[in-house]
Amino acid sequence: MKPNLQVALDNNTLESALADVREVGNIVDIVEAGTILILQEGTKAVKSLKALFPNKTVIADTKCADAGGTVAKNMADAGADWMTCICSATIPTMKAANKEIDEIQVELYGNWTKEDAQKWLDAGISQAVYHQSRDALLSGETWGEKDLNKVKMLVDMGFRVSVTGGLNVDTLKLFKGVDVYTFIAGRAITKASDPAKAATDLQNEIKRIWN
Template sequence: MPRSLPMLQIALDNQSMADAFKSTRLVAHAVDVIEVGTILCVAEGVRAVSELKALYPDKIVLADAKIADAGLILSKMCFEAKADWITVICCADINTVKGALKTAREYGGDVQVELTGYWTWEQAAAWYEAGIRQVVYHRARDAQAAGQNWGEADISAIRRLADMGFKVTVTGGLALEDLPLFKAIPIHVFIAGRSIRDAADPAAAALAFRERIAALWG
């Protein structure tokens, strides 16, 4: 039986809806998940989620809210805006995670724990026990800016998370040439933001990611 191909997600860290729409018009046809990035969430609020879901009802729309507290309230706001998935930050209390997951199940959605910053394997086990099945392994934007590349520690952690039973999303300045690093791991989603949005031809860049994913995981 063939393996499932990793999905492709576009991160919309635009600072306005007008700018976000410029990106989606070019690449929505070539991606599986449309992410309302944290920057766009702050700039435009949950209306960004509802407007994008209305335009692209056949796509998974993720509200990258990085919820740290008030899990029940904030998750409800996102799901009422028609988000399919939301994110909770890894430093959040386990009860915040459980609250967000409870709301997600009521709306038929899902929760990803965003692994940005410090977290432990004990926390990972607790998330899994609580019912979390999606995590996002995130090479932080500031780490990228400091010149930190993908390393063996990253690959080992991603492999361990997958072995625990998590569906792992990978993000953090991903470039096309980085994809072979993850070939032996059943990645759930690859997120590309600037490498697609800022390309000379964003549509071609998105299709190049899809073709490389199919070649490596097909």
């Protein structure tokens, strides 16, 4: 199956996010209200994105760590289809969240183990987001064999895995042969001189590699 393309909107204001998503929302498969944007604007950001793109999957990247039921209900009420929980959240938090919204994605940061991942699956959560942290990327780290092996392990376990962090049309091919569920791009789309072309180029490269 062709991996999805997701645009991450990590803007400081709703207005700037709307300007960034205007030309690309209908090209990508999934529109993400990024953590920065939600922390700035609240659920107004999620509501606005769902209002503009009712037929796209809208993700609230809350990285929820606690009070999963309340946060998930709030995000679902605002129009989010899926929501993220941080991997260090407890299983009760993830389960509580999973009851209130269509799907939960586990955001992988820091220490987590295969045993943790199995617990998430056992709790009914089958999406994970594998990250290169933006700050880690700024410190010079990049995608490597270690990352790809972890992604493959998660896919083999039964997760649908989204990958994100420093992705562009040149780095997609690193994932050839891996059943990635979704590629998440932020600045590679929104900061391009022609964002619609950048999104289309990414979609075409995904189709070329995973045809």
